[in-house]
Amino acid sequence: MPLARKCSRQTLAVLAASMQQPRSWKHGYELSKGTGLKSGTLYPILIRLSDQGFLDSRWEEAEQPGRPPRHVYRLTATGLALAREQLRVAAESEFGLRPIKAGGR
Amino acid sequence: MTLQTASRWLSKRLLSTAMRVSPLEREEWARAMSREVDEIPSNREALTWALGCLQASCHERLKSIRPTNFWPVRWGMALWVALLAVDTLFYAGITLAYKLGLFTEHYPYPENVPSLEVTPLWDPMLCLLTGGVFLWAIVLILRRSRLALQAVVVPFVVSLLLFAIRLVRPESGYLESLSIAYQKSHYALMWPIAGLTFTILICLALWRDRQTPAPR
Numbered sequence: 001m002p003l004a005r006k007c008s009r010q011t012l013a014v015l016a017a018s019m020q021q022p023r024s025w026k027h028g029y030e031l032s033k034g035t036g037l038k039s040g041t042l043y044p045i046l047i048r049l050s051d052q053g054f055l056d057s058r059w060e061e062a063e064q065p066g067r068p069p070r071h072v073y074r075l076t077a078t079g080l081a082l083a084r085e086q087l088r089v090a091a092e093s094e095f096g097l098r099p100i101k102a103g104g105r
Numbered sequence: 106m107t108l109q110t111a112s113r114w115l116s117k118r119l120l121s122t123a124m125r126v127s128p129l130e131r132e133e134w135a136r137a138m139s140r141e142v143d144e145i146p147s148n149r150e151a152l153t154w155a156l157g158c159l160q161a162s163c164h165e166r167l168k169s170i171r172p173t174n175f176w177p178v179r180w181g182m183a184l185w186v187a188l189l190a191v192d193t194l195f196y197a198g199i200t201l202a203y204k205l206g207l208f209t210e211h212y213p214y215p216e217n218v219p220s221l222e223v224t225p226l227w228d229p230m231l232c233l234l235t236g237g238v239f240l241w242a243i244v245l246i247l248r249r250s251r252l253a254l255q256a257v258v259v260p261f262v263v264s265l266l267l268f269a270i271r272l273v274r275p276e277s278g279y280l281e282s283l284s285i286a287y288q289k290s291h292y293a294l295m296w297p298i299a300g301l302t303f304t305i306l307i308c309l310a311l312w313r314d315r316q317t318p319a320p321r
Contacts, residue, residue: 029141029154039157043138044164047131057137070144071137 015083018075025072054079112148119155123162128169171317172310183246190239197232223276235260254311
């Protein structure tokens with residue numbers, strides 16, 4: 001199922017955060033910090049992007065021994081194309097990219 | 106137990122609840138969310154994170170619910186579609202019988218005779234087909250088939266179109282009969298509107314059903 005033509009502000013924030021060093025894998029907490037989104041908003045977006053083939057995910061061994069592995073994410077090639085397109089559209093729109101307030105709203 | 110340890114304990118409890126609430130196909134994501142909490146230094150932030158995880162799990166659980174998984178919903182839908190089928194087939198049967206001259210006795214609804222006279226033969230024939238598709242839709246709904254949506258929407262749209270055609274044909278007298286019914290009681294139109302709404306709701310529920318992957 002393709003993503004709607006115009007993404008929500010929250011999805012745009014996730015795409016923008018993932019676009020910074022796009023080849024590197026990012027943790028959920030790191031994305032939460034980067035976007036200002038709470039986990040309850042962030043994860044449904046990550047799940048949707050992953051279902052639609054825009055996001056890759058894998059388990060990564062923790063740096064500190066004894067810690068459980070963590071789930072990491074990065075945009076796929078189609079995800080990168082989508083992010084570029086959506087961010088360009090958002091930048092050209094009347095309001096541009098507005099920052100998300102604490103709490104993810 | 107200090108406030109910090111109580112906060113961490115509560116976070117863990119919330120995360121284990123989130124894992125339980127999460128649908129089976131999202132188990133990996135629930136695990137991913139809960140693993141992150143170990144990396145959050147602040148207790149307060151960890152608690153907020155855990156609450157968010159529970160919210161996300163509830164969201165995914167709600168998304169995974171297929172309305173037809175519940176047998177009362179399934180049977181309720183089937184019953185309503187059965188009523189639509191009976192209504193359509195009754196109209197088709199009685200109109201066809203009149204048009205083909207099968208009434209040896211007096212026609213039981215003399216007030217409808219002027220309308221029947223001007224009704225073309227294809228109208229009841231199409232209704233017969235529509236009623237048949239409604240009957241097929243009952244089987245599909247009960248079997249939880251993805252085709253159920255089309256089997257309800259197509260005859261429903263055809264019925265609406267037929268109704269619209271009858272309305273715009275002035276010689277059919279449909280508009281007058283509706284107007285008379287409305288003059289008798291302002292609530293007379295409430296039932297058809299409620300029926301229309303209910304059928305649309307069924308279509309939406311079946312559409313929702315199609316969007317939701319079947320549980321593993």
